[in-house]
Amino acid sequence: MAQPTHGLGGLKYDPAKRTRAPEWNVFGALVLIVVIFEVLNRVNGGSFLFNMRDNVDAIFNQQRLDIMILQVAITGIIAIGVTQVIILGGIDLSSGSVVGATAMIVMSFAQTALVNGNPNPKAIFGDWAMDLPVIVPILIGLACGMAAGFVNGALVAYTRIPPFIATLGMMVSARGVARWWSNGQPVSFPTESYGSLANGDILGGLTFGLISWPGQNPAVIFVILAVLFQLIMLKTLYGKRCYAIGSNEAAARMSGINVDRHKALVYTIAGMLTAVAAILLTSKNLTAQAGMGVMYELDAIAMAVIGGVSLAGGRGSIIGTVLGAAIFSVIISGFTSIRLDAYYQEMVKGAIIVGAVVLDQWRQRTRARG
Amino acid sequence: MSRIILETRGLTKHYGGVHALEDANFVLHEGEHVAVVGDNGAGKSTFVRQVTAVEQRTAGEVIFDGQPVHFAGPLEARQAGIETVFQTLALADDLDVPSNLFLGRELFRFRFGPFSWLDKKTMRDRTLEALKTTAVKIPNVDNPIRNMSGGQRQCVSIARTAAFASKLVIMDEPTAALGVQETAQVENIIRGLKARGIPMILISHNLRQVFDLVDRIVVFRRGRIVASLRKEETDGNDIVSYITGVKGGADTYA
Numbered sequence: 041m042a043q044p045t046h047g048l049g050g051l052k053y054d055p056a057k058r059t060r061a062p063e064w065n066v067f068g069a070l071v072l073i074v075v076i077f078e079v080l081n082r083v084n085g086g087s088f089l090f091n092m093r094d095n096v097d098a099i100f101n102q103q104r105l106d107i108m109i110l111q112v113a114i115t116g117i118i119a120i121g122v123t124q125v126i127i128l129g130g131i132d133l134s135s136g137s138v139v140g141a142t143a144m145i146v147m148s149f150a151q152t153a154l155v156n157g158n159p160n161p162k163a164i165f166g167d168w169a170m171d172l173p174v175i176v177p178i179l180i181g182l183a184c185g186m187a188a189g190f191v192n193g194a195l196v197a198y199t200r201i202p203p204f205i206a207t208l209g210m211m212v213s214a215r216g217v218a219r220w221w222s223n224g225q226p227v228s229f230p231t232e233s234y235g236s237l238a239n240g241d242i243l244g245g246l247t248f249g250l251i252s253w254p255g256q257n258p259a260v261i262f263v264i265l266a267v268l269f270q271l272i273m274l275k276t277l278y279g280k281r282c283y284a285i286g287s288n289e290a291a292a293r294m295s296g297i298n299v300d301r302h303k304a305l306v307y308t309i310a311g312m313l314t315a316v317a318a319i320l321l322t323s324k325n326l327t328a329q330a331g332m333g334v335m336y337e338l339d340a341i342a343m344a345v346i347g348g349v350s351l352a353g354g355r356g357s358i359i360g361t362v363l364g365a366a367i368f369s370v371i372i373s374g375f376t377s378i379r380l381d382a383y384y385q386e387m388v389k390g391a392i393i394v395g396a397v398v399l400d401q402w403r404q405r406t407r408a409r410g
Numbered sequence: 411m412s413r414i415i416l417e418t419r420g421l422t423k424h425y426g427g428v429h430a431l432e433d434a435n436f437v438l439h440e441g442e443h444v445a446v447v448g449d450n451g452a453g454k455s456t457f458v459r460q461v462t463a464v465e466q467r468t469a470g471e472v473i474f475d476g477q478p479v480h481f482a483g484p485l486e487a488r489q490a491g492i493e494t495v496f497q498t499l500a501l502a503d504d505l506d507v508p509s510n511l512f513l514g515r516e517l518f519r520f521r522f523g524p525f526s527w528l529d530k531k532t533m534r535d536r537t538l539e540a541l542k543t544t545a546v547k548i549p550n551v552d553n554p555i556r557n558m559s560g561g562q563r564q565c566v567s568i569a570r571t572a573a574f575a576s577k578l579v580i581m582d583e584p585t586a587a588l589g590v591q592e593t594a595q596v597e598n599i600i601r602g603l604k605a606r607g608i609p610m611i612l613i614s615h616n617l618r619q620v621f622d623l624v625d626r627i628v629v630f631r632r633g634r635i636v637a638s639l640r641k642e643e644t645d646g647n648d649i650v651s652y653i654t655g656v657k658g659g660a661d662t663y664a
Binding site: 272275276277278280287288290292294295297302 | 489500509
């Protein structure tokens, strides 16, 4: 017979025993850092976040908020894909180079025939590729990114080589493609509609009283994609499989999940998000250069890691990465606001990445013991 | 006698020159619980690995539910209705209990390829139900199982097997790493399966447990089945004699 200690008493839902989501810790760190910079600014008679001008009718320092969200929006979009890959138990080092290659290819299909009445001096193709509808370069760009991502995923899944090596190969090769595409020449002068993709503000300065929506299209797209993929990771089979594979690949396999196909899919989606970033970047700059996106992969990985995504796989979330991106951005803007040299920024950035991982490890260990 | 659910005829497995399993003739009837005992290396786990198709057999026949079967892998065996608890835990540490129970057989609100929307509420409700019938005590099913004790995790693994058991359950040393209370829990789950009439093969070193739970005991020695005894016809000393080889020549083979 069942002994009383093994009865049904333990099945009650006890919210107090629920582990606090680690995202709250990241959020706490974000608030703390903001407060520190606010205090440092106040010491000098300024403010980090708040509007200090009498002639402007707003609560927050709108200009700074705009810059803060814009400066991480594009790498943040890459980080959304990288987060999924890391949760899956992989890593993607190729994002920056894929941005470069995709940028060159996309721009070649987004060019306009006449610049100030003269033929486009940077034309890559003939007339047939000029003044195409804006959807053409977008689709070509997404296809490029997905192709690169699929090659990454297929290499990882079907040859079983470590993701580090597979994506390192893509990192080097894609940069090669970017340089080869136009022999290192920049590709410039896009159509007006292509240029407005990243330079407009589709929300048209959405305002609620004294608070207005900060940011332009890249920021809007970043937020939409973050919400979308947070839902996908949390609520759909796709997300469940990512966590399951990252957590215990053998168990996932034994449970009937087609692990290889899922890996290929996740890397492909990460490639697609990288392409979105490349399109926005070229549209924003109105030009494409072979060196675009250098180090973006590391920024994206850093955002995920600061946001609590475990490099061991299985743990983390898109929300965490968004918070990580916010911390990343606050630090850059914060140092600028107290007029600290850019060199120090990089040094501190590195320390924060390492510190975030150390904290995470420490937290895991104390929890395992408790 | 009732219908035969699983039968092996001349089941053999060689690893190169090592004859891990030799000519195993085994029968399991509907609703019957059978223990497989034997020394380390006697061929118990090898036998299970051939039945569940974790490995492919060298020779012999496996007849499951009246049909000769050739499963390509453990997944096909599971789809055919053989649920197995392996010695190594097949759980995802970062997922909560419902996700682990339904791993690979999720329920959906609506289907859209890999982006099908999960029906978390129903899965959670069914998990609580399953845990209730197995009387497994889990403080909070919404926590990742990483934070649970080894015993609790094993219970989740066994609850998964019990919850989806359809035709046959195989447990390979389910209580080897568990404490006293947790062992009692697992034994209760096994009694529950017996009450539901689900046949089971239990591999165990624990003779007390074996005599407590099963109807028949099959003894393996050096890759061969040396005895198949009804619980009433035998006792602990008798079984040990077969395990150690004191008894069990060709003359006593049943």
